[in-house]
Amino acid sequence: MSRLPASVDDRIGSLYRRFPAALVARRNVSRNRLRSALAVLGIVIGVVAIASLGLAGTTLQTAFTSSFAGIGDQLVVNPAFDEGVTELTERDVERIERVATDAAVVPVRSKRAVVSVGRDQTVVTAYAASGVGAVYPSAEGRIPDRLRRGAVVGSGVADRFDIEPGNSLSVDGDSYRVVAVLESQGGGFDPLGVDQAVFLPNDAVDGDGYGQVIVKAESGTAANETAVAIRAELNEREPRVSVFELSSIVDQITSFLSVIRTFLVAIGGISLVVAGVSILNVMLMSTVERREEIGVFRAVGVYKRDVMAIILVEAAMLGLVGGLVGAAVSAGVGVALASFALGDPLAAFTVTNLLYLALAVVFGVVTSLLSGLYPAWKAANERPVEALRD
Structure with missing residues (x-):
């Protein structure tokens, strides 16, 4: 089996020892920006679907309450x-x-x-x-x-x-x-x-x-x-x-609107599942392309858990960026809805709506992490000899 020059081994080991998993993951994500951008876009769409539909349901309920509470x-x-x-x-x-x-x-x-x-x-x-x-x-x-x-x-x-x-x-x-x-x-x-x-x-x-x-x-x-x-x-x-x-009529309609809001959020969750599949695909392709590099990591003494950490951090980065961008877009959608339905753009920033935005970001990150579990496990269990031979 051919070995890499000692200087290459030293550089790789030095890179991992100097930089934590987050920096190595950031470098890997930036290698293929187009693929990473498409994965982030999937998360953005899923987060916007969940948060925007949740905000729309809340705005509808608020408009009803303000109109009919009297x-x-x-x-x-x-x-x-x-x-x-x-x-x-x-x-x-x-x-x-x-x-x-x-x-x-x-x-x-x-x-x-x-x-x-x-x-x-x-x-x-x-x-x-x-x-x-x-x-x-x-x-x-x-x-x-x-x-x-x-x-x-x-x-x-x-x-x-x-x-x-x-x-x-x-x-x-x-x-x-x-x-x-x-x-x-x-x-x-x-x-x-x-x-x-x-x-x-x-x-x-x-x-x-x-x-x-x-x-x-x-x-x-x-x-x-x-x-x-x-x-x-x-x-x-x-x-x-x-x-x-x-008041019984108001209560019944309010309950019905709550059911509609939950249903809308569930529909948005389907988009996030699709985004998770996109993240899984990106992570798997990235793992295949970097098989030799992962083999070198393992050959110079990097533990399996550290390899898994790098892959999972990559997935979390994609999820976090997509979640934050999606939350920002959803906030803009919420402001537009509140301005149209309630006549007050700031009415979009209620505690319930802010909670929807935060949960949407969390769901985006969690979905990305779950999608990165299998690629991370697969990368960590690569046999260094076979990876370097290929």
Whole structure:
């Protein structure tokens, strides 16, 4: 077997003794920059897929919460129709007010009515609810504490007829002056149909009882406690009411969005697996090309664990660079999404989003290390004699 000159052996041994595994690995990575760049690109794509989809899910959930969180503190108390109760009495309203401490209680009657402005007309729900201002804020105009005359219109009705406070409209032939326009309810999420409704004084809708009672508490937790108290008070002897908590809708949608976010991250993980295969291929090819060099390392006394360390450090370097670049790109994507969906670019840098970025980098490095295990083991177990002969 031919031997390398002693000077070559000395240089190789001196190189390894002088430089730790990280420097030797860095030299090896830089030997074939194109191949290393392609491996890094695979990690970048995987990290961007995971982090960006996670950030998109978080931004979507934040946008939903900011738009719809305001309805989570509301309750709608309806008659127990299944038990034959068709309307709520004044006595029922008084009992609700007694247990709903620190909450606004607004009893309402409703009917379908024809609203017209000039020759333009449409059918809406007309509510007789004098305390509407305690539950729904106005976008234009001022809502009096007790609505004795005039009308309050939902944002959809206002847009439909292009009206504002001070204008007049007709409800079933009776003329009313618009005193206020309500804010839009939850960006299109309007389970009570408030956007397409008109609120009138109590005497505008016939009837002695009420079709429902709207309760607005100070928070979602307070609304839940109030719902429990109302059920206990009015359904103690026999069921009289059913209580619908709007917070339950918000909770269900929030949970659904969390599932979607997890699913999106899982899809992104597939890209990272593909990137791991790319790293494995690069490491294997690099090991084959440097078989003689590895044989020399082993011949001059370099331990197997040190050879494995060099290969694994190479893989970790590729993963770290790809992870950091991918995290930077993902942060830019997150800023763009937050700016578009929330109107605040800095909203992208929440604790949850930063955690996604950090975990994406960690996953990139771990994937690279796992992909480098077999090439490292294969290189460390090369027999020096066979490597040098080839």
